[in-house]
Structure formats: C-alpha cells, structure tokens
Amino acid sequence: MEFQIPDFAPAYPEIFLLCMAGAVLLLDLFLGKRFRNLAYGLSIASLLATIAMIIGSSQQATTFNGMFLRDLMGDILKIAVMLFTIMVFIYSRIYQQDRHIFKGEYFVLALTAVLGMMVMISAGNMLLLYLGLELLSLSLYSLIAMRRDSLHATEAAMKYFILGALASGILLYGMSMIYVTTGTLDLAQIHAAIRTGDSANLVLSLGLVFVVVAIGFKLGAVPFHMWVPDVYQGSPTSVTLFLGSAPKLAAFAMLMRLLVGGLENMSGQWQQMLIILALFSIGFGNIVAIAQTNMKRMLAYSAISHVGFFLLGVLSATPDGYAASMFYILVYGFMTLGSFGMILLLSNKDSESDMIANFKGMFSAHPLYALVMTLLMVSMAGIPPLIGFNAKLAVINALVESRLYWVAVVAVLFSVVGAFYYLRIVKFMYFDQPGEAIRLNGGMEMHTLLTINALALILGLPWIGWLIRICNSALAQLS
C-alpha cells in the first residue's frame, strides 16, 4: 500500500483553531491575571478569523481517505457554532468576573469544545465522529465543574459525565454492530453497503437502535432526558448558555451524518423510533415545564420539547424536512442564547436571579428588556409574527408533505401547552408589580447584543426565505 500525504487544506480552519486554543492556553499560563481581557479578545478574534477562513475556502471536498468532509451544510453549521460561541463569550463576561471564573481555562475549554463540534460536523467516518463527540463532551464536563466551590455545579458535572459516558458507550456498541455487518466505519461505504445489501439484517437493526438511543441521550430527548434539567440548572449560567445552544447544532450534524449520510436506506426503521422520541419529548417537555419555578429548569424542559420538534423535521425523511430541521435548530439556538442572556442580565454578584419570579414587574422597571424577553418567549412559543413561528411552520410543512398528518396535529396541539408557560413569563413581567428593585448586570456590549438578538427575531422576517433557501441547498448537497 502506497502512502500518500493527505490534502490538509480543507481542514485548515480546524487546525488554525487548535493552534489558537493552544496559544491562549500558553499565554494565560505565562501572563496570568493581567491577560484575562486579552484572552477574551483573542478568543473572539480567533473565532472570527476561523469564520473568515471557512467562508473564504467554502468548498465541497473529502480528505484524509474520506474521514473528513467539507460541504455547505458543515460550513454553515460551523459558522453558526462559532457565532453562537462569540455571543456566549460576550454575554457571560461580567457574570464570570463576578464569580471569579473568568479564567484562561474557560476560553481554552470553550475553544476545544468548538473544535470538537467542528470535527463532529465534518466527520465522514464513525470513529472521527466519536472522537469529535468526546472532545466536545470532555470540554463540557470540565466547563461545568469550573466552579469548584459550588455543590450544584459539581453534582451537575458528575451527572453529566456519568450519563454522557454511558451514552458514548452505547454509541460505540451500536457502531461496532454496524461495523460487523457492513465491514467498514466509513459512512459513505456503509451507505453503499446497505443500499446493495440486506437492510433488514437483525444485527444492523440492533446497531441502529443503539445509535439512535445514544443520539437521544446526547440531544436530551425523552426518555433519555433525565440529565437535562439538573445539568442546565446546576451549571453556572454562563456554561448553560453555551451548553444549550452550540452543541445542539453539532448534534444535528451527527444525526445527519449517521442517519442520512450512513443509514439513509433504513429510514423506514429510524423514522418509527424518532416519531416516538419526538412526540414524547414534545409532550413531556411542554407539560413538565409548566410546573417549574426556576427559569433555567423551565428552559431545560423547553429545550426537551424543542428537541422533539426538531426531530419531527428529520423523521419526515425528505431533504425539505432536513432543511426545516436545520433552520429550526439554528433559530432555536439563537433564541436560547437570548433567553439565557436575560438570566445573566438579571444576575449579580450575590444572586443567580434564575427564578421565574425574578422577572416580576420588569415592565415597570425596564420596559425595553421586558419587550426583549417578550419577543424571545413569544418566539420560543412559535407564535407569529416572530421567527420561531416560521421555524415551526417549515417543520410542519415537511410533515404534511410526508403525509404524517396525525403527527403534525399532535405536535401543533402541544404548542398551546407550550404557549402557556412562555406567556406566564410575559404575565410576570407585565401584569405583576416588582418584588424588589431589579438591577441590570453586564456591560454595554452585552446590552446592545442582547437587544439586537431579540429584535432580529422580528426584524429578520423579510430575509427568512433567504435563510431557508440556504438550508435547502445545503441539504440538497448532502443527499
């Protein structure tokens, strides 16, 4: 066998980011405390530079013997992951400083997590996918545990680690079964092997079940959602913000690479599994969210229900459906950032301010941020004219196209349940009087970005079509 040096060019953005993460780590080690604001700036700058590299080199390519893929879907998801991470950095600066966790490690771990996500997004081979997933997960475990003096954070990190490791094990087990039947780890070759071979093979089906279960764990879909509320609540809000937004995009990519890139010809089988996961997530997430008094916990259950909704697009098993899901998850990530940003805005040195009651009387105290939060919540509820509605519309449209009418009707009816708890926040802000004075935290840059974040959900309406079209063409390339 002849040895060839693979083409490194498609992977330059990842390589660059890895170098920058190392640079931030080293600089922080030698310069210490004085350097913190520089680490902040440097991390954002390297993410921006990576985005520029991706845009500049956008292409469709395969390298490292099919291990590493570059395509439009991957590029868009990577850009979104990095933009979300930049927003996370900006939203969480003051919060981190107040809690003495504004450290170099925070930025390094976040950058390696981003790297892990980029690897996952670009994986053309099950091993590389697993590698990216582990890089992401390990960075997240440490990020959650960064507040060593907090019992809740330690507990959350422990829980996430144990369940995450279990899920990884299940994923590997499923992959090994797929390997046994197809004889390869390469997703494109698996695709070919299943198309020509026997897709009703029992071992293969079992492998699929394990893979779907692992994905369910990572996404936090019912019945594999147990870790979500505890981890969301226990983590420092700055980490929850990160955890709840960017990794969802990577999980979407993982779903696409595995189920569509590799196991597309078994869609009849995974469709059935995903229907159950999706509908239970939507139902359970929405109903339990009503009972929450803690904002982070409520948003965790809301995340479960949104994951269910986004799975609906995938299970319609059409390129339009995948595109709808991608659009949905992009919009969802954006809304989540704003919502957790609002919690960060209310928090201060002494208090996390993560109870729903903290929002009481917001309208009298800060009408602008009451409006910002209202836009975010109404968009989450999927009520027009906000963009959250267009995302739901695209998914339902895909379901109706695939003639899954009853699924569409059930999903839509649970939206009413969802509307109830989002509106309850609006009720607290507008109809109740403030309990104690509401102080706003955060710097100028955060306030501006948060306002833009919310207003974009309504002012972006004329450009929705453009965004959906990009998602459509990205997914058309995939299949």
Add this chain to the structure above:
Amino acid sequence: MFADHLLTVSIWLPILGGILVLLLGSDERKPLVRQLSLGVAVLTFLVTVPLWTGFDRGTAAMQFVEQADWIRPLHIQYFLGVDGFSMPLILLTSFITILVVIAGWRVIRDHLASYMAAFLIMEGLMIGVFAALDAILFYVFWEATLLPMYLIIGIWGGDNRVYAAIKFFLYTLLGSLLMLVAMIYLYYQAGHSFSILDFHAARIGETAQILLFLAFFAAFAVKIPMWPVHTWLPDAHVQAPTGGSVILAAIMLKMGGYGFLRFNLPILPDASHALAGFMIALSLIAVVYIAFVALVQTDMKKLIAYSSISHMGFVTLGFFLFNQQGIEGGMVQMISHGFVSGAMFLCVGVLYDRMHTREISAYGGVGHTMPLFAAFMMLFTMANTGLPGTSGFVGELLVILGAFKTNLWLAVIAATTLVFGAAYSLWLYKRVIFGPVVNENVKKLTDISRREALFLGLLAVFVLGIGLYPGPLLDVMHASIDNLVAQTSLSKL
C-alpha cells in the same frame, strides 16, 4: 406609487406609528402621546378612504392587489387585495380605532404610550388580516393580534385580568392552530401555493373537506364566538379596559365571520352544505339561548358581551343559508354590530369612568343627571334591539328574509331574537336610566363631555346612516356576494 400601495400603507402606517409613539412617549409627555396617536389614527383612516371611493362596485375580483415574494422556498407571498367583504371591514377598523384613541384620552393614566401603541399596532395587524390573500400571511396577522390584546387586557384590565387575558390567549390560540395544519394541507392540494385564490380553485375530496371544514371551524367559531366555545368572551370583555372591549366586539369578532366567508364557504362548498344543519343549529342556540343568558346578567359589560354572541349567531345563521339575502344580511349585521356594540361598550365606559362599577344595581335614574347621555344610549339600545331606522334592523331583516326562503320555522325561531333582544336591551336601559335617582353617587354624575359627545355622536351618525340608507353599503358588497353564492353552489368533488 402611493396609490398602488394603499393596502401596504394602511397596514404599516399604524404599526410604525405605534412604534414611534412607544419610542417617543413616556408618562411625562402625555399630551404629545395623545396627539401623535390621534394623528396616526386619523391619517390611517384617511388612507383607507380611497379604498371605498376608488372601489369598483361591478366586479367580484380582488382590487388594490399587491403581490411580492416573501418566503420563496415555501412559496409564501406578500399578497394583499380586497373585495366587497374585506373592504368595508377595513374601513370599520380604521374608523373604530380613532374612537378608541379618543376614548382612552384621559381615562388611561399609567403607561399611556404603551396603551396607544398597542391599539395602533393592533389596528395595522387587523387591517392585515382583512387584506391578506396569502394564507400564511393571513395566519401571521391573525395570530399576531393576540399578543397586543393579551397585554391590553392584562395591563389595563380589571381585577381578574390575568385569568381573562390568559384564557383569551390560549382559547383563541388552540382554535387557530388546527387552521394552520389545514392551510398547509391545502397548500399541497392547490399545487404548492398558499394563495387563498388558488385554494378557492382547488379540488378536494369529501372526507378531506369535512376535516378541513372542522379545522377552520375551530379557529373561526372560537373567534366569532359561537356557542358552545364562547366562554372566553364574557371574561375578556368584562376585564378588558373600555378600548379593549370596543376593539374586541367591533372588530376582532368580525375576523371570525370574515374567515367563514373567505375560507369555509368558497373553499369547502360541499362540506359547508353537508354541515349547514349543524352550523344553523349552533347559530340558533346562540341566538335564543344566549339571549336568555344575557337577560339575567347583573354586570352591564357581561350583558352586552352576551348580546354580542347572540348577534353573531345571526351572522353565522345568515352565512349558512347560502342565499343572497342571508349572506348580505350577515355582512350588514357584522358592520352594524361593529358600530352598535362599540357604542354600547363606550356608553358603559362613560358610566364606569364616573362610578367605577359596572353593576346594574348601582345605577338608576341616570337620565335625571345625564340627559344627553341618556339620549345617545337610547339610540344605541334601540339599534341593539334592531329597531327600523337603525343599522341593526337592516341586517336582521335580511337574514330573516333569507331564512324564510329556506324554511319557515327557521325564520320564526330567528325572529324571536327581535323580542328577546328588545327584552334584555330595554330592561337594561330601564334599570340604568329611568326611575328615581337611587343613590348619592348617581346624583353627583355629570353629563358627557365634548370629547365623549364627539365619539358617541360620530357613532350615532353611522348607526342612523346605515339604518336609513343602506344602499351604498349593499352596493359595495353586491358583486362579491353574487360570486360567493355561485361558488357555494358548485360542487368541488
């Protein structure tokens, strides 16, 4: 340029004006907020007037059409246009909003800018509902009206406002979500188009028609509201501030009636015929039973709210007779009810601002202290009972005529409303206005101010105008009604 985008301007002018009011206004600058809001409302009304004057009465085709791509991958368009059904409703909206702004002039003390902005934004959204010819655009405007109304009830409402606001929101949301699924189904039936006009031409099977009918029915019946899904309305009306009640009764309920005309009847003619008996039965229950419920109310606003439900029963009854008179009567009834119910709620508002109670038993002998007000209220009460010469009469007469054509007994039952309507309206009037002065508070009442006389006077002009000379209004709707009657008689199977 301007003339080609009349509908766009009438939708976005009040919305942008509302945002401007929100940005400039604070509770320290109330005069500015008031004048700016009134300016925007009057300007919007003036923009909508050319819709009436420039309207071609000879055609049922859409007029003032504007069409542009919005979300191209899903074939959703920014598609506007009006016909004989929607145009009068747009004018009603822009007119009533002026009155609401004037009615809130001095009464609202807290967050005045937000109050005015909410009504102006809602005006634009409601005009959007009537002007939209793309189903998704219609849905967006339709649902978007919920949020301002939710805030209006919840912030400026009565003691039990939170319950009423949430009930209003969830009830109407639940109703309209199924409509969304129905629209997406029709999108595929109409060859990948969300245009309502393409929906009209789509061929649909029998079972599908029935299911689609029920989905649209869920949305419109809740909104209009029909018995038995009307229970949100009395709560919302009682808790809402006067302006909110006026908009609810005068315009938001009409969105439901308009929906039946725009979707159910022309898109699903076979299902409409198959379910006509069901619809008529529900309408008659509303007309008769709800009238009895209105009779026993002790709260003035609640009484008028039930009277609204009873009157809207007449509207749906007229629509599902499928003949010229019935549909025409239903439409006239909608417009007339817009003026009359608005006027009745404003009358209650006038009393409430002075006495801070809506209990009928707290009043009596108001006619002694407020003679001018008593005269206005007399007129509107009479219009509410359907007295000849007022707008209320025209619609009811036409619907009863239409019912005679279909079935004698139907007409007889429908006609009882003239008796029951008179009973609860006149009894209300008697208890509030006539008799000796019952207590010190009533004795201290002052008659209406010039501001109040202005809005009640304007409404009186329209109530009498339509009642005495309904010709111009009927002319406008004629061609569209003929077209609709033809559409409903053609099977789509």
